[in-house]
Amino acid sequence: MIQVSETAKKRVISLMEDEGFDASKDYVRVGVKSGGCSGLSYELKFDNQIGETDKIFEDNDIRIIVEKKSFLYLVGTILEYSGGLNGKGFVFNNPNAQRTCGCGESFSL
Numbered sequence: 001m002i003q004v005s006e007t008a009k010k011r012v013i014s015l016m017e018d019e020g021f022d023a024s025k026d027y028v029r030v031g032v033k034s035g036g037c038s039g040l041s042y043e044l045k046f047d048n049q050i051g052e053t054d055k056i057f058e059d060n061d062i063r064i065i066v067e068k069k070s071f072l073y074l075v076g077t078i079l080e081y082s083g084g085l086n087g088k089g090f091v092f093n094n095p096n097a098q099r100t101c102g103c104g105e106s107f108s109l
Helices: 006-018 068-074
Strands: 027-034 040-047 054-059 062-067 078-082 089-093 106-108
Touching: 006 062, 006 078, 027 068, 054 068, 062 068
Parallel strands: 027 062
Antiparallel strands: 027 040, 040 106, 054 062, 078 089
16 A cells, blocks of 8 residues: 655645646556666656556545556555655655665665
8 A cells, every 4th residue: 555645645636636637536656667776766647547457545535556566666655745945846755665866766675
């Protein structure tokens, strides 16, 4: 399961509306792909389609899709949002990551 903090929820809803998505019926697709300075990087986008191998979760009124291949890398992750002058945007607090890069956008196991 992936959790969504209150600050991330507010930002997700705002961005979904800006891009023509509806948070009450559309999804946030979270995934992992090869790349980044630590070996794996996070993907985050909006979607209104569910794939055959997708797992669906809901936390804090945000509907989340994770493709089966990415699921094991993301179990227990908390999606947060850090704003302000030194904010990074969306932050993945992933308990499975053994090493992360300085920017927080990639990790290794």
